[in-house]
Amino acid sequence: MLSDLFQLDGETAVVIGATGALGGAMANALAAYGARVAVVGRSEERGRQRVQAIEAGGGTAIFQSADALDANSLRTARDAIAAQLGPASILVNAAGGNRPDATLPPGSDFCKLPVEAWQNVFDLNLVGGALLPCQIFGETMVVAGRGSIINIASMAGMTPLSRVVAYSAAKAAVINLTQFLAREWASRGVRVNALSPGFFPAEQNRGLLFKEDGGYTERGGQIIGHTPMARFGESHELAGATVWLASHRAASFVTGQNIVVDGGFSATTI
Template sequence: MFDLTGKKAVVTGGARGLGKGIATALGNAGAEVVLIDISHQLDHIVQELKPRFKVHSVYGDLSTFAGREEAFQKAISLLNGKVDILVNSAGIHDRRACFDLPVTDFNKVMEINHTAVYHACQFFGKTMVEQGSGKMINLASMLTFFGGFNATAYAASKGAVGQLTKSLSNEWAGYGVQVNAIAPGYMATEMNKDLLEETNERLPQINARIPARRWGTPEDVGGAAVFLASDAANYVSGVILPVDGGYAAR
């Protein structure tokens, strides 16, 4: 039930962090994967993964409508017009207090973390609905549930991703398309490198609240993504799944 052989997947933000972990897990489970990313590491990552599974690269700027349209068209062309799995993993953070965060920078976070997710769901959702099958996985966050600290833009964007996930599930579950989200807890990735510094006064507080007694990894999130992308999750829709070592239950 967890075999993805023959499935075609698109992963935004797939060249690094959680996106790379998810793309690798999907590929190892049998899927053909297109990575969409703006990172200069994209081609290097694809070459690294090619010996293990079928993978393609699409350089894409998700901060603009035109950039997204071009990237999405290239991705679906590489997959010969079919897509079974969409993972919206691309995201940015701006750790500034409200008074220090201009509206223009707030909008940059919303554009990539929420508007681009909506755009990708709309674009690839048409193909999935026509096929009568598909799995969409959005990357939410603990801040989908909590307010966070110095995270107004990020929390707003991830709260919106949670509601978008549930709304699209309501629209498309009847067409055989399951829309779900993963809410990672504290992850040891590049995005959180500042939080992981020993000089960060919040680090002991964060560590004390994680029952698993460690931060998560891209591999932890990859396993959850394989489940949600597989036939094992055919009756799972509209869920925001915490992958957090028990943080939200504390």
């Protein structure tokens, strides 16, 4: 039925980092279309708040604690979620973000960037933010012959942004890994896509975008100035792309793509 394209009833969706701004909104969207949602993250308090919000909207959700950088905790989470909600058929990798210690101050020397900060950003965004969950949840999806994985990339992964060099390189690698896995698993019934949000206020980027008095930083103002829609995104604006990519009916022939939701940021140079 064409009118059922976006229904996710019967699906189990795992959203790692649903404790944060974008992952939380994506979890809401999947639940609103009928998926049973596992909210996965390190903060039980924020995870339970997200579960309550989903339940208040009539959806089904559980909180499952896990650290995306710890393979054992992901395996435990995968098995606990399968026992409660059924095996994951949708995976959203939304744990990630930039780190202040890996952000070059304006005009500072790239040659002095500490390698430890670089490695931490790569670990969070590439290893915990994509590699390990794709391996651990992908393993059971491949056996089942069915799955949809959405990795969160970034504007920074398409063209490097100034100052956030490690984050940009890590997100470029997320897009590349997404394409690799799409080819690897296309014949196994598992689709793998990336979603690249433009600029959405969240914890991990607040210091780059806003001053303490709530006004825009110089960078925040430049970003708005470069965005044809002249504003930041709101997290609920990822809902449409999320539900579409997740749906085994609506996006049945879509894999290996990087879907951009950015108010036109990447469509223009000046």
